[in-house]
Amino acid sequence: MEYYQGHSKYLLAVDCVVLGYEDEELKVLLYPRGFEPVKGKWSLMGGFVGEDESAEEAASRVLQQITGLDNIFLEQVEAFSKPGRETIARVVSIVFYALVRIHLHDKELLKAQGAEWHPLSQLPELVFDHREMVEKALLKLQQKAGYSLAGSEMLSERFTLMQLRKLYQAIYRREFDPGNFRKKILSLEVLEKLDEKNASESRKGAYYYRVKEEMVGMETSRIVKF
């Protein structure tokens, strides 16, 4: 037991890279830091880990508090622990990324806190090492989306294959051939075709699909090579 004695203890935080998809691009939820130091710069949403919860649970709780949403896709990215990473106190942060449906949000809740969605391609200056956290999170998402349809957590529950393709284009910052993408995705056999069509985004109208219930979160064969 004296093994545990005499060692320093640290504040343990979680930071969440909350990602959403809107206007054919990925966005990250930021809020202005309201206190010193670095007051005014933009920050990821974070919080401290309580005594009765894991970092995963803390991240989930923070997300619930800030977005009002439950059951959010979360994956651990990495722990950031450099001594000087936050200037005031030593804080070790475990970073997660979260995938959310932007339009389901309680806009009032976000506005009340000054939170805003920022396109990933034009981030403002972020506090501390939060920019690096965003970059690492994107890499992790790219890995994940290469072997699953987890990215669809950012779309409506029903989506067309064009919507899914444009999402993938946003995630990987490259184009996918519409025909080939369709064949690839359908060959995975994780989507089920619905009877309804989306008539608003094309003349002809495209069928809606959704992830088969039993396939949510499942790994697939490789979708994107990188």
Place this chain on the structure above:
Amino acid sequence: MEYYQGHSKYLLAVDCVVLGYEDEELKVLLYPRGFEPVKGKWSLMGGFVGEDESAEEAASRVLQQITGLDNIFLEQVEAFSKPGRETIARVVSIVFYALVRIHLHDKELLKAQGAEWHPLSQLPELVFDHREMVEKALLKLQQKAGYSLAGSEMLSERFTLMQLRKLYQAIYRREFDPGNFRKKILSLEVLEKLDEKNASESRKGAYYYRVKEEMVGMETSRIVKF
């Protein structure tokens, strides 16, 4: 600043999954836990993070202390933070895996601490969640080795293509065709052929190769599909 007040602090540990390669299999360095609780069970090597170091630096320091080696390949696996994961105190552990050359070790140093190399395929019972750490570390190594020759950190600096192939077979627990493996690896253009041959492992003798100096740690195109 009061933002930082009133939050709990925790012990922050690092645990290292030290991996080596010997007798055509992967091995992990374990040592018997010498104190309660769970005295006698096997444990990964770990330590606490000091005030002036990052988790990476702490892992590197712990490795140096225990193996006597410097400049070891290290990669972060994941943070483990469940409240009850260690029974006595709340300890958050950041897990790393390390790749080392078993034969370079100071055997005396290890023996003095009771440390032993255990084949990954026949692990004894481990303390707490250390077994899960080992499993996650192996997955991470498989990912890494699929896009780099980082695994060769477990071989001598000079190695034959058969040695490299058998290493890959150990990492992925499957066979690779000798001819195809050779062509694949050489096509990466990260190895340089040396003039010397290894005469001890075959009649004909196989040329030694080594990773080109400027290519150490570099990502390659995909080596293994999974």
Place this chain on the structure above:
DNA sequence: GCAAAAGTGTTTGCCATACACCCATGT
């Protein structure tokens, strides 16, 4: 009719796999 996306089919080339085959050499 035209434009634009939906959806299907075809062609091509690359690459992974399987495997045949000769080489060199210690026993």
Place this chain on the structure above:
DNA sequence: ACATGGGTGTATGGCAAACACTTTTGC
């Protein structure tokens, strides 16, 4: 001579990329 790994070449199948083409429908 022969067994063993070293090293090279080749045939095959599958799949990804490129792209042609038809369908549908709002304008």
